[in-house]
Amino acid sequence: MTTAEVLAPPPAAAPAGAPRRRGALQSRRRRSALIWFLLLAGPNLALLLVFVYRPLIQSFYLSTLQWNLGSPVARQIGLGNYVELFTSRNFTQVVTTTVVFTVATVGGAMLLGLGLAVLLNQKLRGRGFARTVAFAPYVLSGFAVGILWLFIFDPRYGLVREVLSWVGASSPQWYTERPWPLVMVIVVYLWKNLGYVALIYLAGLQSVPQDLKDAAALDGASSFRTLRSIIMPLLTPTSFFLLVTMMLASLQSFDIIKAMTQGGPLGSTTTLMYSVYQESFVNGRAGYASAVATVLFLVLLAVTAVQMRFVQRKVHYA
Amino acid sequence: MSVLTPKRPAAATPASPASPAGPTTPVRPTDASSRPGRKQRPHVGSYLTMVLATIVLGAPLIWMVLASLKTSQELYQFPVQWLPGSPSLDNYAQAADTVPLGRLLLNSVGLTVVGAGLKVVLGLTCAYALVFLEFPFKKIVFGLVIATLMIPPQVTIIPNYTLVADLGWLNTYQGILVPGLASAFGTFLFRQHFLTLPGSILEAAELDGAGHWRKLWRFVVPMSTPTIAAVTLVSVVTEWNDYLWPFLVIDRADKMTLPIGLTLLQNIDGLTNWGVLLAATVVVTLPILVVFLVLQRRLVAGLTAGAVTG
Numbered sequence: 001m002t003t004a005e006v007l008a009p010p011p012a013a014a015p016a017g018a019p020r021r022r023g024a025l026q027s028r029r030r031r032s033a034l035i036w037f038l039l040l041a042g043p044n045l046a047l048l049l050v051f052v053y054r055p056l057i058q059s060f061y062l063s064t065l066q067w068n069l070g071s072p073v074a075r076q077i078g079l080g081n082y083v084e085l086f087t088s089r090n091f092t093q094v095v096t097t098t099v100v101f102t103v104a105t106v107g108g109a110m111l112l113g114l115g116l117a118v119l120l121n122q123k124l125r126g127r128g129f130a131r132t133v134a135f136a137p138y139v140l141s142g143f144a145v146g147i148l149w150l151f152i153f154d155p156r157y158g159l160v161r162e163v164l165s166w167v168g169a170s171s172p173q174w175y176t177e178r179p180w181p182l183v184m185v186i187v188v189y190l191w192k193n194l195g196y197v198a199l200i201y202l203a204g205l206q207s208v209p210q211d212l213k214d215a216a217a218l219d220g221a222s223s224f225r226t227l228r229s230i231i232m233p234l235l236t237p238t239s240f241f242l243l244v245t246m247m248l249a250s251l252q253s254f255d256i257i258k259a260m261t262q263g264g265p266l267g268s269t270t271t272l273m274y275s276v277y278q279e280s281f282v283n284g285r286a287g288y289a290s291a292v293a294t295v296l297f298l299v300l301l302a303v304t305a306v307q308m309r310f311v312q313r314k315v316h317y318a
Numbered sequence: 319m320s321v322l323t324p325k326r327p328a329a330a331t332p333a334s335p336a337s338p339a340g341p342t343t344p345v346r347p348t349d350a351s352s353r354p355g356r357k358q359r360p361h362v363g364s365y366l367t368m369v370l371a372t373i374v375l376g377a378p379l380i381w382m383v384l385a386s387l388k389t390s391q392e393l394y395q396f397p398v399q400w401l402p403g404s405p406s407l408d409n410y411a412q413a414a415d416t417v418p419l420g421r422l423l424l425n426s427v428g429l430t431v432v433g434a435g436l437k438v439v440l441g442l443t444c445a446y447a448l449v450f451l452e453f454p455f456k457k458i459v460f461g462l463v464i465a466t467l468m469i470p471p472q473v474t475i476i477p478n479y480t481l482v483a484d485l486g487w488l489n490t491y492q493g494i495l496v497p498g499l500a501s502a503f504g505t506f507l508f509r510q511h512f513l514t515l516p517g518s519i520l521e522a523a524e525l526d527g528a529g530h531w532r533k534l535w536r537f538v539v540p541m542s543t544p545t546i547a548a549v550t551l552v553s554v555v556t557e558w559n560d561y562l563w564p565f566l567v568i569d570r571a572d573k574m575t576l577p578i579g580l581t582l583l584q585n586i587d588g589l590t591n592w593g594v595l596l597a598a599t600v601v602v603t604l605p606i607l608v609v610f611l612v613l614q615r616r617l618v619a620g621l622t623a624g625a626v627t628g
Contacts, residue, residue: 055477
């Protein structure tokens with residue numbers, strides 16, 4: 001770093017000198033600022049260019065190739081991969097699965113999370129502990145969580161079978177019989193993310209002014225009515241933020257599915273994201289997989305664009 | 319609803335602690351009868367729901383630890399046996415025999431510490447440059463950094479995989495580490511924080527002859543410890559749990575991280591040896607769980623930072 005320090009401008013060297021000297025000084029200052037900028041921001045920017053922007057653009061190009069991973073030969077087929085993708089029945093199933101998974105996980109997490117937040121917003125003894133327990137799964141490895149729940153869902157020896165037997169029900173074939181594998185994956189995803197949603201909602205609830213709630217109570221509004229007519233409208237920005245972030249996260253989820261079903265049985269838990277992995281690294285069809293990845297990227301971009309528009313219109317939040 | 323409230327002795331709430339929400343407390347003694355009591359005294363139903371929710375949400379983790387201490391006879395029986403007859407660590411020993419568990423733990427710790435550390439430094443320096451240095455197109459550069467938050471890493475895996483393979487980095491630590499190193503989230507949070515720092519202190523530092531390097535480490539960093547803690551903890555959690563990328567890059571056991579080692583164990587033991595698999599699952603999850611319990615507030619602040627800022 002010593003060379004860098006030498007390059008820095010001499011400290012406090014700006015007496016009210018002649019205009020020409022000042023101009024020279026300014027350009028030297030600017031040059032030193034530039035060098036410092038490259039030194040400090042350069043490494044991070046270089047990494048972003050090489051490992052995010054370069055592959056993003058290359059991925060568009062790869063999606064026009066018929067190319068197997070690791071193979072030296074590739075054939076330019078234009079939009080051939082996209083044509084195959086949108087006409088294959090397999091892809092229809094992937095899209096359906098993705099929609100079901102996303103709607104169920106995002107909707108479920110938001111509803112249950114809001115409920116949990118409303119519950120924990122009351123002055124209950126031990127609510128701090130409950131909050132900790134609810135949030136803990138969010139920080140754990142998705143793959144490990146998947147393994148753990150695979151054991152819990154075990155149709156012969158699992159905890160779920162035990163609990164179902166208390167009410168006289170028998171265990172479905174969680175691993176093999178559709179739609180149970182998808183249900184199983186959704187439940188685990190909900191368990192892992194519920195605490196996060198609840199915590200964000202809790203922060204939102206605590207920012208609702210107390211006098212509004214008091215006023216509603218004085219008017220004789222029930223707590224449900226207060227929630228629906230006063231609190232929920234005030235929570236709209238929070239809800240929207242959660243909707244977008246949960247959608248983005250849900251569309252990209254991989255490790256839970258990898259641990260529990262590997263996309264099966266018969267592709268019934270293969271989402272778009274899982275399909276990118278499967279096509280490229282299991283089937284080796286990297287060109288086709290790049291097309292799937294591009295579609296996934298466009299979906300995510302659309303979700304983000306909607307968020308940006310909304311945020312611009314509704315910034316008055318804090 | 320209002321019919322129910324008078325039954326509850328709203329005035330007699332000596333046991334309930336003074337509520338931290340200031341405005342409500344002074345009202346209580348004078349017109350307690352006119353106010354519904356539910357804000358002061360939650361329902362029994364609320365308590366029941368909370369206890370039930372806590373049990374349902376917490377049970378899987380307890381179950382994981384209990385199961386890892388059971389013998390296979392105890393694991394494979396129905397109705398389930400709740401507690402291990404005589405808790406033993408046999409499953410852990412067996413897991414360590416099948417995959418190099420100690421080595422995996424070391425790899426995970428090393429990669430997490432180095433990865434999170436570098437990420438924080440990259441984020442700090444980049445944010446410093448973006449806030450305190452004059453540079454043309456600064457806004458555009460910042461936009462480019464932030465935009466990467468919206469580019470899912472999964473879209474980039476195929477080109478990155480071929481690049482890393484071409485570099486000969488498959489099955490190496492740098493292969494796991496380098497492609498994910500760039501800091502967008504950290505840069506964003508640090509920038510937000512730097513913009514709030516009092517400019518006068520930095521001007522004073524400049525007058526004292528401090529260069530940028532000194533200003534960053536002597537003045538800016540000490541004034542940013544909460545943000546640094548939050549970014550560090552979030553990075554630790556994401557590095558530790560990172561799955562897809564290391565899974566693709568590594569297939570040799572001695573270079574694996576813990577979650578990848580768990581995959582190897584699953585492939586070897588499948589559904590036939592739950593005890594061993596769950597013992598390894600405990601090894602994967604317990605360290606991060608401990609970090610979470612000890613540093614909960616800072617970690618949660620970091621993980622939920624997007625909600626407040628974005």
